[in-house]
Amino acid sequence: MKKITSITLLMFSFIAVLIACSDDFLNRQPLGQFSEQDVASEEGVQSLLIGAYNMVPGGGLTGQTWHNDIHNWVFNIASDDALKGTDAGDQPEQSFIESYDFQSFNVHIRDKWRGLYKGVMATNNVIKTLEKVEKISEANKKQIIAEARFLRGLFHFEAKKMWRMPTYVGDDVFELNDLESTKVPNDRDIWPLIEADFLAAASVLPATQSEVGRPTSWAAKAFLAKAKMYQGWDANGTANTSKLAEAKTILDDIINNGPFSLTAKFEDNFKVSTRNNSESIFEVQYAISSASGDVSNRGIGLAHPYIDPWGCCGFYQASQNLVNAFKTENGLPMLDTFNNSNVPSAVDPTTKLSVYNGTLDPRIDHSVGRPGILYKGFKIYQTDFVRDLTYAGPFYSMKHVAEPEAFGQGGWGNLSANNYRIMRLDMIYLWLAEAEVELGNLERARQLVNTIRERATNTNDYVKKALQGAERNSFTVLDEPAANYNIALYTDSWSDPTVARKAVRFEARLEFALEGHRYFDLTRWGIASEVLTKYIASEGQLRTYLKGRNFTKGKHEFFPIPIEAIDRSSLNGQATLKQDPAY
């Protein structure tokens, strides 16, 4: 009996020991991850801020790496500049965007929303976590908040371009551990909040930054001006001159007092080797190493020609309409008649060089791949660059493609460190020109446009003619222009605001072709419906899948709010987000 007792005692002492240590045994703190405490230091918050910058290029989401790309090529295919490209079945969600079939369940629209608000969250988290940091100077604190607010403004700005009524989430509501805290209704105009962020950033940020990726006060001012330019016209295209006057003040300040100058060559805005140049006001930075993933310009990786050395994937082709826009008459754009005849894609059967002899703006061959013309120094462009010639035609986008010297430094040849120049001086000039037109200063507008055109006349910047070698990739460059380039300044004074307006806007189209701005420019000018309706009619002759598509005024200027965003915004059984009434 004694033995039984002792064994039983032994067993219960085992149990007692286990219970005693069970709190320790059961307390598992996360291993292999950083905790909230770890990041609540100055270094930690600086790293959180870097994490917020990471969202600027638009990657950084699980599940996809390109729908939210900052180049906005994914949505610019709804403009008259670009086609989806590739083949009919590739990414139907892209086809739906291209053909104005905007559904709230489109995952590309959804992921834009996801990515932007993930960026917003990261900036708010910087500001809130900073509150917990004790050992930090006031100056550093202000700098961090200013940069975070700049980024928060930028993300919300992107959202405001996409949706008629996006929501705004600030650090006043944000709580990291209360996932419902960010369920803010989309029931207010968020422009004032976006402007407030840029204004606050501009007042704190320095005029120069030792690290070139960080925004300066000039960058903040430029985005503030851009925000005002986006409020410059109503849905019918009527100018809001007071907003434009506000913009003008800032734009003048940047031109007159900023440290920026146009680069000698237009092309320098689209090459890796000339990143962060004198024209740059703010660039989205990319780096390419064997492990750099989403900050290596992956988001536009699909938009590379369907031929070696890229191979993938053939998205983002140029429209015939855009190519035609580069035609010139006496060196000037054909504002009304440019699309009456097509710039052909045909090549001479023997030389394989372009047979077109009409005059062209030289910027065309820095913007669009055309048969018979050397493509960014890689090889002579032919229709084997495109995936399905009969589907999306013979032309291809080019500006984002890294030059050959910078090719192939990462695992995938389509990755590059070719920064996206999201804010640069030529934009400032042309926005100012837009404002001056509406404010009645037509000659000032002409002068600004001419500044831009002047740069394009640099013959050193012309694409050179190249002759096809024996192998597909070999070629010889001649010391003569690749095409019949002819560009001139507007020498006659401008007196008709309608013509001036048209000329300024046309210049923006040529200068920023295929950089992801065109669709949003059309919508902010309030002319998307008239321009795109014409475009569908003409381009649909060539791209039969566009036949019969419709751009509905008052609806398709903006995208529907993703249904999942609405579903997930539910608070006490009620969705806090409301769908755009147009959808």
Place this chain on the structure above:
Amino acid sequence: MKKLLFTKIVFVFALLFASLTSAQTITGNVSDKNGPLPGANVLVKGTTNGTQTDFDGNYFIDAGSNKTLVFSYIGYKSLSVSINGQTVIDVSLEEDANKLDEVIVTGYGTQVKKDLTGAVTVVDTDELLSVPATTFAQQLQGRAAGVSVVNDARPGGEATVRIRGFGTLGNNDPLYIIDGVPSQQQSNLNPNDIESLQILKDASAASIYGSRAANGVIIITTKKGKLGKPSITYNTFYGTQTAAKGAEALNATELGSYLYLADLYAGKTPSHGQYTFGPTGQVTIPDYVFPSRGSEGDAGVNPDLYSLREGNIYAITRSADTNWWNEVTQTAPIISHNIAASGATDMANYAFSLGYFSQESIMKFFSYDRISLRANTEFKALNKKLSIGENFTASFDNRKGVLDNDSEQSALSGSYKHHPLLPIYDIAGNYAGSRGANLGNNFNPYATMERNKDDRTYGLRLLGNVFADYEIIPNLNIRTSAGIDTRVSRTRDLGRPQPEYVEGNFINSSSARETYDYQWTWTNTLTYSKSLNEVHNFKAYLGTESIQLYQESFGAGRQRFAFETSNILSFLDLGDATTASNYGGVNRDYTLWSQFGQFNYNYDGKYLAQVTLRNDASSRFQLASRSAVFPAASLGWRVSDEKFMKNVSWIDNLKVRYGWGKTGNQEIGDYNAYTTYQSNIVTGGYPIDGSAGTPTIGFATQSFGNPKAKWETTTSNNFGIDLVMLDNKASVTLDVFSQVTSDMLINVPVTYTAGQANEPAFNVGQMTNKGFDLALSYGDTKGDFSYDIGGNISVYKNNVDTLEGESTRIFGQSRRIPALSITEAGSPIASFYGFQNLGIFQTQAEADAWAPYGDYNAPGKFKVADINNDGVINDDDRTIIGTPHPDFTYGINLNMSYKDFALNVFGNGSQGNDVFNYVRYFADFNTFQGNRSTRALFDAWQPTNPQSAPSTWVAANPNASTPIMDANDAVSSRPSTYLIEDGSFFRIKNIQLTYNVPSAILNMFGLANAQVYVQGQNLVTFTKYSGLNPEVQLGNTGDSNRNLTLGYDGGGQPVAKTFNVGLNITLK
């Protein structure tokens, strides 16, 4: 010597108390029809006084002369004999088809089958072994009522097991208990080692496992040595497998016709980069596809121009008419050898086995091998009061090659998508790619498999326990068991360049990944049983258990190896060190600490009751909600033992049971409570300093935390009837159940404005499963002929009752199409979601009269239902269009034997479930360039007057099921009822003819027993489903939300038709 002493003492006692108790020593022999039965139990009824027979079946026991002896042996009918003064009692036991006296492992203890009060299914291991498979779980398919199994047909593939439907939105995998060691893994066990398999289906049975039992528990006991002389057995089979069904792809000319018509009907002038079309669509195939549409004699096809190197890719390729399915499939062997030795004395038992299993896939260059070793031993000491022992298995397996299910670029998908104009090789004998015009962007399916043939995933698993059991006083036992389940997995992935591929490159690479995990379990129990007055039988145990699980992984890779042979590419040292990459981290980390107890009472075997209680504390929950108690109770009534039933002669056994209980689920990830950050370049880095090569590292949220998560609880009610009748010929087991899961834990979709990180589990909503499981069997013997037929049917109805909190609608996976499943209150989990097609528009007038759907409506296009009747078709018209849940699943098993021959036929099926056939998205619609299905051409709506304006089209085939071919159509492929198919099937899984070698022949070879058999597997499948296999996998096993997309066929390896010959022998 001991026995002699014992006998003497008994004798003395007998003398002393003879007058008082009439005690006497009884001897005898227990046998069955084949001879003596060693190890049979002999018990004095109503007492705990018992013994076992020795090697020769002999026993001694002392008992009062007015007592009754009960003889029992597993698998035999118990026999009760009144002593009535006899001193020698010899008995012969009969085999028991219904095994009512079988001892069932029901948790930390055992119960006799007839005393069970919970819903427990025991699966016959002989039946399991009749299906050659990698894991027992695959073999379980169709065998047990209430258990649904979906197989992954790849060699080495696991099976998805669901017990009684879907109890939660989160993890639905059952818990496996292997010799007392818990595990979530099926893999790597040798099915030949399994002695018995029990499935605890309802909470009253399973709640002893508390927080891990909500999805049911499968208890596996491995083979132990049996009393008697050593037994040595050898089992083997060899088989050949062929694909049961192939892809329905077009040939090169047919595809040309399709492309012509698709252009024509789209209003385009038909043209193609390769085909030439005659004026009425005659298809001409070019001589060469690279250069595109090249002709013999062209300057461009001069072989001297051929080049496939970096900087100059000009891989001249002839056209072909390739049937890719035939190129990537093969007749594949399957082999198994198993040697086992076992035996026992009354003081020790031992069992040892060595197994080898090897299976090649019907897809080329993919195979699976496994070697496993098992040793189970147990020793007794201290007058049999102490026993110590171990059960251990070590197994090593190797997956060779790569074969992805549900992958766009797998060889399987390529077999129906890759262009038939393409050959395997170009003119230089290198793999041909699709660089020519309009050939699509699929990998060369053959090259995909071949290039991965040297990839390996090695797995080593050690699983087992050591235990000690001590009888403190009679019937009071203390037991401790320490178990370990540890695994090491090593993958090497050789990246061979595919320069011919249109998106390919010349860079080779290699990566290695290693994962190790261990889980230890320490269990202590105290068991006591007692009978009072012969009729009050008590049995109880108390216990504690602690578990810890930890998993870590590490990986590395390099690129640019000098050579691509596998012995170079396999070792990272030989790659370019400047391209090195690596990673490492923690995958699993959790602890569980529990106390539990069970109490059983029965009155004379007639009235049965059981109460169970378990308290679990899990590291996955924060202190406030860390512990939870899971109670259960059940009652049983053996009606057939009642006096009033004595006259009902056709009923042999009738028991009714009722059970109630709560079980839990804690599969929410290990760190659910914590918000954490990660710092990798992809999600957090940015080159803030303008560096073109080195981003600055930043932090990004990795996981959101929910410290408030509490236990999910499933409350279940089960009512069951066990009926055996007609002289044990027929049996019926019926269980009716209802399970309500509350505080359902799910990784909820977080609002996008909160950012993005791993989503924590929240308690949201409630789900109900109701249904029944029915098992029937009937068997009889007529002379030399005997037969039995058994069947089971499982029915569950799932309903999401409420979803609250973060989200009221949860979408499943989205692919190239938006989410195809939805989970919302009022519908079953993961219902299919999309547009409802009402048919195909036959005329322009019909299309015009319908609610507009953009400009989609036209003759030959789907007529999409206007669900909300608002006069337009848009995304609000998506609705629930199908269910992945079957009306019922079932299995039927037939055994017949005549003299030395036996025939087994086994089939299983599923009825009434829908399958989302994603393969059709690629194969039937105007999607990527590449091949199309035969449906896309032959079943498509077409006009009789194609040259006329579409507005005047007249249907040529009004009953067409597939929409008109249209090169501009991007809308028809949206998720709609077209992609939903009836997934009902019935499959004859096994037909086996066995010859039992007669003893005359056996004696010649020194054999005790031998069987040879021939077997056909998966010979026939009855289904209307158009895909390769109606039995579709649940998505990726690692994904906690995989239950949100069910019944989705993204292309998986079809089952193989297999012919086997096998041999089982036992040495004398």
